Amino acid sequence: MGDTQALDIARLGAQGDGVADTPSGPVFVPYALSGERVQADVHGERARLIAVMTPSPDRIAPVCRHFTHCGGCAVQHLRSHAYLAWKREMVIAAFASRGIDAPVAPVASVGLGARRRAAFSARRTGRSVVLGFHEAKGVEIVDLQECPVTASAIVRVLPGLRRLVEPLMSRRAPGRVIVTLAANGLDVAVEDVPGDPPPDVREFLAREATALGLARLTLAGDTLYQATVPAVRFGTANVVLPARSFLQAAPVAEAEMVRLVTQAVVGAKRVADLFCGMGTFTFPLAQSASVLAVDGDKQAIAALQNAAKRTPGLKPIEVKVRDLFREPLSARELQGFDAAVFDPPRAGAATQAQSLVDSPINVVVAVSCNPATLARDARILIDGGFKLERVTPIDQFLYSAHVEAVAILRRA
Ligand SMILES: C[S@@+](CC[C@H](N)C(=O)[O-])C[C@H]1O[C@@H](n2cnc3c(N)ncnc32)[C@H](O)[C@@H]1O
Numbered sequence: 001m002g003d004t005q006a007l008d009i010a011r012l013g014a015q016g017d018g019v020a021d022t023p024s025g026p027v028f029v030p031y032a033l034s035g036e037r038v039q040a041d042v043h044g045e046r047a048r049l050i051a052v053m054t055p056s057p058d059r060i061a062p063v064c065r066h067f068t069h070c071g072g073c074a075v076q077h078l079r080s081h082a083y084l085a086w087k088r089e090m091v092i093a094a095f096a097s098r099g100i101d102a103p104v105a106p107v108a109s110v111g112l113g114a115r116r117r118a119a120f121s122a123r124r125t126g127r128s129v130v131l132g133f134h135e136a137k138g139v140e141i142v143d144l145q146e147c148p149v150t151a152s153a154i155v156r157v158l159p160g161l162r163r164l165v166e167p168l169m170s171r172r173a174p175g176r177v178i179v180t181l182a183a184n185g186l187d188v189a190v191e192d193v194p195g196d197p198p199p200d201v202r203e204f205l206a207r208e209a210t211a212l213g214l215a216r217l218t219l220a221g222d223t224l225y226q227a228t229v230p231a232v233r234f235g236t237a238n239v240v241l242p243a244r245s246f247l248q249a250a251p252v253a254e255a256e257m258v259r260l261v262t263q264a265v266v267g268a269k270r271v272a273d274l275f276c277g278m279g280t281f282t283f284p285l286a287q288s289a290s291v292l293a294v295d296g297d298k299q300a301i302a303a304l305q306n307a308a309k310r311t312p313g314l315k316p317i318e319v320k321v322r323d324l325f326r327e328p329l330s331a332r333e334l335q336g337f338d339a340a341v342f343d344p345p346r347a348g349a350a351t352q353a354q355s356l357v358d359s360p361i362n363v364v365v366a367v368s369c370n371p372a373t374l375a376r377d378a379r380i381l382i383d384g385g386f387k388l389e390r391v392t393p394i395d396q397f398l399y400s401a402h403v404e405a406v407a408i409l410r411r412a
Contacts, residue, residue: 002043016074070142072133074398094371114250116181124169164208182230185215235283237311251395261348268338279304286314328352332360349375357384387412
């Protein structure tokens with residue numbers, strides 16, 4: 001037990017916790033809201049909410065029965081306008097911390113059921129399996145009965161997936177079950193499970209996959225069952241999904257990102273698409289510009305290249321497999337390009353941003369799921385002579401503390 005205190009919540013922190021400023025420093029109270037007076041059990045700078053004494057007018061009922069138990073969502077209990085303002089503020093603060101007074105647009109919102117990929121954890125308990133996300137506090141897995149942020153086609157198969165993965169799961173360590181709603185069905189990838197299943201288990205898995213109507217089932221990257229080749233559509237291209245490659249989490253967020261990227265580079269004849277993945281931006285860009293698409297994931301690049309060969313009516317697409325952290329595209333290699341798009345993992349693309357500064361490129365669109373590294377990379381570009389035109393936050397990760405953003409920079 002900690003120390004029970006009444007606290008006044010001053011703001012919502014970056015992880016979605018209510019923050020009370022006390023004489024001994026900030027205290028973080030999960031599920032408390034800005035402006036509320038709450039009773040909390042305080043342990044150092046963390047506290048457990050006991051009761052809301054004065055609720056915020058923006059407090060609403062959560063949409064999911066698992067909220068506060070499941071770690072998938074941090075903020076479901078806040079009215080939409082205040083929730084979106086919190087996400088926007090995170091982006092503004094990240095840029096401000098780099099000394100940038102950023103022109104940040106309103107957040108592009110994404111509705112319920114938009115998530116097309118979910119990475120669940122699963123563990124055997126007795127004769128059954130629990131399948132879901134990890135607890136908000138603690139290490140157990142919440143056995144999901146619903147998930148309003150995830151596509152209903154995924155949520156519907158959870159009971160069947162519990163049956164399917166049962167022979168693969170151990171009591172000791174959790175396995176992972178990554179479910180993707182492709183354009184033509186569900187692609188299920190099971191990872192981090194022990195051993196190679198014997199023939200009878202493989203037969204069982206194929207039978208259950210058929211019964212569930214899955215498009216494909218892979219185990220540690222190997223295809224165990226395939227009814228149809230799972231594919232996604234980028235622009236006019238159908239790209240066959242590699243088992244493990246990156247895919248934007250929500251198609252409506254992706255569509256907004258594509259719109260912002262393609263509009264920013266209108267008129268460009270040659271575009272470099274860096275950290276291109278399977279071609280989310282490459283194919284829409286290639287409708288009007290030739291594109292150099294670069295990524296470190298061999299499978300993603302192969303999928304992109306195969307789709308490019310099959311898709312008529314596109315400008316030329318050249319591809320490279322390359323580790324852009326160790327070997328960013330150099331200013332020399334960027335000669336002749338009018339624009340660049342980069343969409344790195346959370347670590348950002350500092351060295352790549354520096355060589356963009358040294359290149360003749362006039363327009364850079366930076367896409368990121370981490371406002372902190374996005375702001376750092378924007379600072380490099382701004383110091384190198386670019387002007388930040390606009391940053392658009394996109395609520396791709398509904399109810400979590402994450403936010404996607406697209407920044408457009410042009411040479412001043
Ligand atoms: C956020 S994803 C974006 C992918 C793509 N632009 C999209 O929208 O689907 C980041 C991409 O960076 C790639 N990546 C990660 N580390 C890399 C590295 N060191 N060099 C090159 N690419 C890398 C991943 O393979 C992944 O495709």
